Amino acid sequence: MVDMLVRLFSLPESNSLYKKCEDNDVILRRPGIYEKHLVEAFVAEHFSPKWVSEVSVAMTRQPASCFIATKDKKILGFGCYDTTCKSYFGPTGVSEDARGLGIGKALLFKCMEALRDSGYAYAIIGGVGPIEFYEKAIGATVIEGSENSIYRDILPEPK
Secondary structure (H helix, E strand, O other), X not given: OEEEEEEHHHOOOOHHHHHHHHHOOOEEEOOOHHHHHHHHHHHHHXXXXXXXHHHHHHHOOOOOOEEEEEEOOEEEEEEEEOOOOOOEEEEEEEOHHHOOOOHHHHHHHHHHHHHHHOOOOEEXXXXXXXXXXXXXXXXXXXXXXXXXXXXXXXXXXXX
């Protein structure tokens, strides 16, 4: 896996993404600290214990460095930034039953715009899986030599 670089000062337009979510009754917002346990439970159920740790960090920031997508008071997805390292995007994920509605891309843009609004010129997407998605969605480029990145000597999950 590699890291990717995003030029925050030249992000594509995002209003159509947000409108698509709105048209599907999906709300994009920062969770309140009183919802920390609920966001962590969602991530634990659908994703990785390591991601729960990162979400926990995001939720303790003021404002939270996390966005969630909800519909009918149910979490569908989440996106975090400034958790593993400053100016890093991730983790992020959308539940399998909510994929295909543009939620992941909308959460990506919410986080990238928040990083830009915090004063960053560039963002890093760490340990990227879907390279083509990020290239197409926000013009991200692979950082040469980033195969090992910051994610080395990670402790294994207990068996």
